Each structure stands twice: as structure tokens, then as C-alpha cells.
Amino acid sequence: MKLELYTQAVIAGLVVGFLARLRMLRTDYRQYPTYPHGQVIHLSLGLIAAALGSVAVPALLDRNYTAVTFLTLAAQQFREVRNMERETLSKLDQMELVPRGSSYIEGIAMVFEGRNYLVIFAAFVTSLAVILGGWISGALAGAVMIWISGRLRSGKYLGEIADVSEGVLRLEGPNLYVDDIYLMNVGLIDDQERIRQNGLGIIIKPRDEDSRVTLSNVGQRQAILHDVSAIMGVYRDTGEPALVPISKRDVKDGRLGLLLLPQKRDARMAIEVIKRVPVLESAVRMPTEIGEN
Template identity: 70%
Template sequence: MNLTPYTWAVIIGVMTGFFSRLRMLRTDYRQYPTYLHGQVIHLSLGFIAAGLGAVAVPALLEKEYTAITFLSLAAQQFREVRNMERESLSKLDQMELVKRGPSYIEGIAMAFEGRNYLVILTAFLTSLTVVVGTWYLGILVGLVAIVITGVLQSGKNLGQITEVRPGELRMEEAGLYVDDIYLMNVGLKENRQRILDRGIGIIIEPKNVDSRITLANAGQRQAILHDASTILGVYRDTGEPSLTPISKRDLEDGRLGVLLLPEDRNEERAIRVVQKVPVLESAVRLPEEQPDRA
């Protein structure tokens, strides 16, 4: 069977684009997408995105400029994917004992939209290489693009911008402290003892001004509590506000005091979990990179 160069370009472009999306689809501790139906939805959209990117090259080379219209329609459709993810995660968040929070949800929804654009770019570059070069060179470019997209999907984590260490939980009358950072008032003696017995105190110290401002973001702090509670479990139930993981800042130096109430009381593991919490895009601020203004 003799296939034209355009046909090879589309086939190889679709394959590399689809494998790129497959590599970026991971079911991790955030438990989304967990079930087969959610994975099928994202893989199907990835296949469509790969097809659009691969077909765009032959269409443009044949001066079929109306193909650009399909790319613009695809971009609109992928924005709807972002809205769908935001709505789904917001509904799921209502059932969580420790919520993700709007900032974390928006970051996940944005990532799902962005990954489809990476698929289009991977398929487009692969298809273009096959047309202007050879099929094996196109496969090589596709493999390199798959590796790059895998790198691009992972951002910074908290351990890269802060120092995370254990903190001492203590009570001063009804006040709960981790080291010298006040967390909250605990009224019932029973709950005070349960917190001291089951809780883990953590101090997060920012490395510079940028990370200090990132830690001040309420969405970033909620992401820390949610991820730690998801991985370690949470020792609480509904209707018990005193048994709630919490974080508070020291306003003088920007340190963050964190109280965790895990089912698995493992301090070393809790430190590692907090270090791996992703830095939310909405929380990133870079005041040190701004030029001085007169």
C-alpha cells in the first residue's frame, strides 16, 4: 500500500500527539481523573487535538487556509474543557473534609486545557518534519516533543522555594501554638489533648521574598492542607471544627505554622509530603524580579 507523504505525516503526527497526551495523563494522589470514564474523556480529546495539529500542516501547505478556522474552534472547545473540569472539581470539593480550594481547582483545570495545546503543538511539529524531511526524522522529533511536554507539565514544588521542618505543638491555656506561631483557640480540654496526641506541627520557612509572598497566598496554604490530608489521611469528621488542619503566618518573618491531624502519624513522611506540594501558578509572585521604580 503506497501512502502519500501527507498521509504519513498525518498518521505519525496523530500517533505522537496521542502518546504525548497519554504520557501527561496521570492518576496520582489528587485522585483525578481516577475512573476509566474520566480517562477516556481526556484521551479522546487528546486524540482530537492530535488530529487537528497533524492535519493542519498538509492543509496549510495546500493553501487551504480555512483549516485555521478549525484550530480556532478547537481552542474554544478546549476552553469548555477547562470549564467542565472546574465545575466537576468544585462539586467534588464540597464532599472533601479538607477542601482543595478554588485556586487549586483553577490550576488543575488550567493544566488540562494547556495539555491539549501541547498535544496540538507536538502533532504539528511532527507532521511538519515528516513533510519537509523524512518519516524517521518526524518520529525522532515527536519523541523529543513527548519528552519536553512531560517536563513542561511539572512545575515547582514547595520544597524548592522553602525550608520545611518539624515544629513543636504546645498549648498555652486554650491557645494552640506550633513553636512560637499562634494557630487557634481550642475550647474543650478533650480536643486539646487529642490535638497534642494526634497532631503534627510543621514550620515552613520561605527562602526569599518571592517565596514569602507565595506562602501568604490563601490558596497555596489550602493546597498544603489538602494534599497532606489526602496522602496521610485526616483525623476528623464533619461537625468538629476544632479538629481541622490549619495554617497561620508569622507576620514578622513570613514563616508558616501548620497543624496536621493525620491518620498516619508519621512526622518524616509528613515533611516529605509538604515538600512535594505543587506551587500554584495563581500564588506565584516575583517582586524581586521587578525593576526599581523611581
């Protein structure tokens, strides 16, 4: 009877853990993981993580404390997965016209490692619920864990911390501005004309002091430029440094001015894309939450 109960718990934990990983797997505009090979790799690792989490409960209840050792080894392996993701994305980034940047890559790699730990936790909780309360408790716990996994799939978006609006691009001689923010010097007449025809100016205004510091992060700004270019395209080719999308910050009020060169000049679409850019964990700063000593 005890063996049968443990078997049911392991199966339930395995299924819920795998479903949780499937819930968190998404191929989107970032084009990673690629379909289908990247997805197979991550789903396979998710299945392994689910097996570890579900088996750990019966092992610990039987006082087989070597299960903790296996979990420790699993953590080391998933850290290697993070390193693998970082190396892969860094190599792919060299082929991008507008690269992601190291901060964005580190954030993606961290997410893939963290999701495996969520799978272990989901399988562990489900397996424990089946042993303590039966199938009904296990089903309820599994449903809750899958829901939590979906909620943790995404963090904050840029639209939650800043206001995004279209700005006016203007050239004063060779000097390029978006509204009153100086962007760069454009020397060639041909480049100036292409910017006039295809350029799009965007202003990002932080809502508070915390978001102002977050937007000043170079990695966060590069992530914005990459996401817009990945979705809307970029009107340039290699060897054209004057036509690279750039961002400049107004040091007085923290506003961010962007020069975009999309294939299709659509300000409304660009604003919506920027609002959906994820806020990088490495870029988040909260100076207003510093307590008094």
C-alpha cells in the same frame, strides 16, 4: 506521491500527539482524573487535539487557510473543557473533609486545557518534520516533543522554594502554638487532648522574598493542607471545627505554621509530602524581579 506523504505526516502527527497526551496523563493522590472514565475522556480529547494538529500542516501547505478556523474552534472547545473540569472539581470539593480550594481547582483545570494545546503543537511539529525531512526527521521530532511533554507535566514543588521542618505543638491554656506561631484557641478539653495525642506541627520557612509572598497566598496554603490530608488522612469527622487542619503565618518573617491531624502521626512522611506539593501558578509572585522604570 504528495498525497501519500501527507497521509504519512498525518498518521505520524496523530500517533505522537496521542502518545504525548498519554505521557502527560497521570492519576495520583489527587484522585483526578478517575480511573477509567476520566482517563477515557481526556485521552479522547487528546486524540482529537492530535488530529487537529497533524491535519493543519498539509492544509496550510495546500493554502487551505480554513484550517486556522478549525484550530480557533478547537481552542474554544478546549476552553469549555476547562470550565467542565472546574465545575466538576468544585462539586467534588464540597464532599472533602479538607477541601482543595478554588485556587487549586483553577490550577488543575488550567493544566488540562494547556495539555491539549501541547498535544496540538506536538502533532503539528511532527507532521511538519515528516513532510520536510521524511520519517527519520519525524521520528526524531516526535521523540523530542514527547520528552518535552513529560518535562512540562509538572511545575515547581514547594520543596524548591521553602524549607520544611517539624515544629513543637504546645498549648498554653486554650491557646495553641506551633513553636512561637499562634494557631488558634481550642476551648474544649476533649479537643485539646486529641490534638496533644494526634496533632503534628510543621514549620515552612520561605527561602527568599518571592517564596515568602507565594506562601502568604491562602490558596497555596489550602493546597498544602489538602494534599497532606489526602495522602495521610485526617483525624476528624464532620461537625468538628476545632480539629480542622489549619495554617497561620508569622507576619514578621513569613514562616508558615501548620497544624496537621493525620491518621498516622509521622513527621518525616508529612515533611516529604509537603515538599512535593505543587506551587500553584495563581500563587506565584516575584516582587524581586520588578525592574526599574
